[in-house]
Amino acid sequence: MPHQTPHELQARLAAVFAARDRANMQPTIAAFLEVLAEHPEEPEVLYEVGGAYDTAGEEAVAAGYYERAMAAGLSGDALRRCLLQYGSTLRNLGRLDDSLDVLERARGEFPESDSLKVWHATSLHEAGRNDAAFAIMLELVADRLRTDELLRYEAALRGNAAFLAGRDARH
Numbered sequence: 821m822p823h824q825t826p827h828e829l830q831a832r833l834a835a836v837f838a839a840r841d842r843a844n845m846q847p848t849i850a851a852f853l854e855v856l857a858e859h860p861e862e863p864e865v866l867y868e869v870g871g872a873y874d875t876a877g878e879e880a881v882a883a884g885y886y887e888r889a890m891a892a893g894l895s896g897d898a899l900r901r902c903l904l905q906y907g908s909t910l911r912n913l914g915r916l917d918d919s920l921d922v923l924e925r926a927r928g929e930f931p932e933s934d935s936l937k938v939w940h941a942t943s944l945h946e947a948g949r950n951d952a953a954f955a956i957m958l959e960l961v962a963d964r965l966r967t968d969e970l971l972r973y974e975a976a977l978r979g980n981a982a983f984l985a986g987r988d989a990r991h
Contacts, residue, residue: 822895825864829855833868845876863894867902879909900930904939916947934960952988955981 825833832855840848852869859865870885886906894902903926910919923940930936937960944953958981962974970977 823863823893825862825898829859829862830864833864837868840872840875842875845872848872849876861892863889863892864898866892867894867898870902871905874905874909879912883909883913900926900933900936903929904933904936907943908939911943911946916943919943920947934964949988951984955984955988958984 833852836848836851836855839851849869849872852865852872856862856865856869866885866889870882870889873879873885874882883906886902886909889902890899890906903922907919907923907926910916910922920940920943923936923943926936927933927940937956941953941956941960944950944956958977961970962977962981
C-alpha cells in the first residue's frame, strides 16, 4: 500500500506553500526545514523542501531532496509533481539524458498528465530533439484544444505529430 501523509501534515505543508513568496524563498525554505526536522523521513515533506530549494534556484540541493523523497516512498500526485520537477531540475543542471529518462518514466506512470508532456517536450527541445518535442506539443493541441476550427484539422495535426515523432526515431 502506498504511503499516506497524515491530513494534518498535508494541511501544514499546504499552508507553508500558500504563504511562499517566489521572490524570497528563504522563509519558505526555513518553514519546510522546520517541518522536516519533525518528520525527517516523510516523503511529502522531503519533496516540498526540494521544491522550495528548486524555486529558489538551488537546483543541485533540490535534486537531492527529490531523490530522497522518491526513495522514501513518495506516491500519487505528489510523485507526479516530484518527477516533473526533478526532470526539469536535471535539465537545468545540464543532465539532459537523466532528465529525459525521468520524464519518460513519469509519462509511463502518469500518461494523462498534460504538464508532464509539456516538460518532456521542453527537455527534448533542450536536447536538440526538436521534432520529438514538437510532436508532443502537436498531440497535446489535438487532445486538448477542441475548437471547431482545430477539430477540422485534427487528423492533420495527428498525422504531422506522427511524422515528426517517426523522423526523430530515425535519428
